[in-house]
Structures are given as C-alpha cells and as structure tokens.
Amino acid sequence: MAAKAQKLNPDGYVHARDVEEYQRLRDQASMWQHATEAVLDRVGLKAGMSCLDVGAGPGAVMRLMADRVGASGRVTGIEIDGKLGAQALADLRAQGGATFAMIEANVLELDTVPGAPFDLTFCRLFLMHMQEPVAALEKMFLWTRPGGTVVAQEFDFGAIAVEPTCPAMAEFNRLFEGVFRGHGRNLRAGRQLPAQFEAAGLGLPDGTLAEAKYLPLKEMAPMLIGVYQGLFGAAAELGIADATRAEGFKADMAEAAADGRYYCLTPILIAAWKRVA
Ligand SMILES: C[S@@+](CC[C@H](N)C(=O)[O-])C[C@H]1O[C@@H](n2cnc3c(N)ncnc32)[C@H](O)[C@@H]1O
Numbered sequence: 001m002a003a004k005a006q007k008l009n010p011d012g013y014v015h016a017r018d019v020e021e022y023q024r025l026r027d028q029a030s031m032w033q034h035a036t037e038a039v040l041d042r043v044g045l046k047a048g049m050s051c052l053d054v055g056a057g058p059g060a061v062m063r064l065m066a067d068r069v070g071a072s073g074r075v076t077g078i079e080i081d082g083k084l085g086a087q088a089l090a091d092l093r094a095q096g097g098a099t100f101a102m103i104e105a106n107v108l109e110l111d112t113v114p115g116a117p118f119d120l121t122f123c124r125l126f127l128m129h130m131q132e133p134v135a136a137l138e139k140m141f142l143w144t145r146p147g148g149t150v151v152a153q154e155f156d157f158g159a160i161a162v163e164p165t166c167p168a169m170a171e172f173n174r175l176f177e178g179v180f181r182g183h184g185r186n187l188r189a190g191r192q193l194p195a196q197f198e199a200a201g202l203g204l205p206d207g208t209l210a211e212a213k214y215l216p217l218k219e220m221a222p223m224l225i226g227v228y229q230g231l232f233g234a235a236a237e238l239g240i241a242d243a244t245r246a247e248g249f250k251a252d253m254a255e256a257a258a259d260g261r262y263y264c265l266t267p268i269l270i271a272a273w274k275r276v277a
Pocket of ligand 1: 080
C-alpha cells in the first residue's frame with residue numbers, strides 16, 4: 001500500500017474520493033445489503049412510492065429502493081460528490097426499474113428538493129460524517145410527507161474489535177479514532193439516533209434494528225486496510241499519519257488475516273425510523 005497523503009476534502013469529508021474508495025463503498029454496501037433491505041421492508045416501502053436517499057454515494061441503497069418501488073415509483077438521491085453521484089445515476093438508469101434522479105448538493109445547503117415531500121426519506125452511513133447531524137435530520141423531516149417515514153441507519157464503533165488482540169487492530173484504532181475525533185466526527189452515531197430524532201423534532205423512533213457480524217479476519221482485512229488507506233490523507237492533515245507505520249499496519253494485518261485464528265467483530269449498523277404525523 002503506497003500511503004497517499006492527499007488533502008482533506010474541501011467539504012470536510014474525511015474519507016478519500018478516489019477509485020479505490022468508491023470501490024470500497026460498493027463492497028461495504030454489499031456487506032450490509034441485507035441489513036438495509038430488512039429495514040426498507042420493515043417500514044413498508046412498496047410499489048409506486050417515492051423515496052429520497054441522502055448521501056447516496058455509489059447508489060447501492062437507491063438500487064434496493066428501486067427494487068421495491070418499481071416502475072411506477074421514484075428514487076432520488078442527494079450526493080455532494082458530483083463524480084460519484086453521476087456514476088451512480090448512470091448505473092441506476094442503465095439497470096432501470098424506477099424513475100431516478102440525483103441532486104449534486106450539500107444537503108445542509110438545500111432548502112427544497114425536487115419531488116419532495118417523499119414517502120420515505122432515508123440515509124445510511126451519513127449522519128456519522130456530519131458535524132450537525134440534527135440539522136440534517138431536520139431537513140429529512142421537512143422533506144417527508146405526513147404519513148411517510150424518516151429512516152437513518154448508522155454505524156456505532158463502540159464494539160469493533162479483533163480477537164485475539166492483534167497489533168494491526170491497535171494501529172487501525174489509533175488512526176481511525178484519531179481522524180474521527182480530530183475532525184469532530186461521531187464514533188457512536190448508531191446509538192445516538194433516538195436522541196437525535198428527538199432533537200430534530202421527530203420524537204423518539206417507532207422502531208430500531210441493529211446488526212453486527214463476527215467474521216474471520218481474512219474476510220474483513222481488505223475493508224480495514226481500505227478504510228485505513230482512505231483516511232490517511234485526513235490523518236496526515238492532523239499530523240497523525242506515518243508512512244512507515246502504514247506499511248507496518250498493512251503487513252501486520254495481512255499476517256493476522258493469513259493466520260486464520262483471528263476474528264473481527266464489525267461495527268454495529270443501527271437503524272431507527274419514525275412515521276411522520
Ligand atoms: C460513507 S458514504 C455512504 C454512502 C451510501 N449512503 C451507502 O451507505 O452506501 C457517505 C456519503 O455521503 C456523502 N456526503 C458527505 N457529506 C455530504 C453532504 N453534506 N451532503 C451530501 N452528501 C454528503 C459522501 O460524499 C459519501 O458519498
């Protein structure tokens with residue numbers, strides 16, 4: 001891994017925006033597909049409905065939405081990264097299945113969204129990147145029709161671990177927590193959803209759903225290495241990145257993954273939802 005010290009994005013997003021990171025987002029989306037499908041089904045997303053995905057990234061959740069709303073339904077995304085959003089929209093339209101739109105914008109700077117109010121307003125792995133998550137939820141609330149549903153599905157990093165203890169995980173945690181804390185990001189976004197819903201005026205959630213996985217480290221090591229690499233630029237800005245350490249991390253992680261005895265407890269993906277009165 002050639003650790004790249006690329007600068008933090010102008011909007012403050014801590015992950016890199018390059019081909020490797022876009023692929024990591026797609027791999028991450030595959031990993032958590034069933035957890036998101038379970039929530040979409042639980043809140044009753046059905047044929048003909050309209051939905052909004054905030055911080056849509058590569059469009060994987062928009063695909064799951066389209067599979068449920070079908071040809072008579074509408075699926076809109078908001079994504080600040082124009083390149084990623086345009087690719088997502090092209091892929092979605094090529095596959096078809098619903099009417100798609102993508103808005104290139106910072107969600108916090110939008111007053112209205114074409115197509116609002118929606119039956120479902122959704123975000124995944126998005127509030128954890130916001131310095132003002134409640135302001136983002138307030139927007140989602142505003143863009144949801146009475147009787148519609150607001151859903152957020154966010155990671156909680158409170159339990160992430162590798163067992164038995166391995167040096168690579170200590171280095172991962174050092175860099176990851178350093179970047180998240182150093183840039184004012186939230187390591188406990190998942191568990192804080194009920195309080196944030198309440199602060200946004202939605203009231204406490206109608207329901208929550210949580211999922212974690214416990215996997216052989218060899219299945220998680222590429223993701224952990226990808227996250228580390230993607231955060232390296234933000235870590236460099238904080239003065240906590242070190243190319244020699246990065247090489248050591250990658251070698252230690254590869255060795256532990258090949259060993260076969262190490263298992264990884266993933267972050268917990270926690271969803272909360274609320275029907276709007
Ligand atoms: C971790 S990715 C998650 C993508 C997708 N929701 C998923 O679960 O696969 C977060 C996405 O939110 C986007 N994003 C970050 N801040 C944003 C903002 N203020 N407005 C719109 N999009 C934003 C990022 O560019 C990135 O694509």
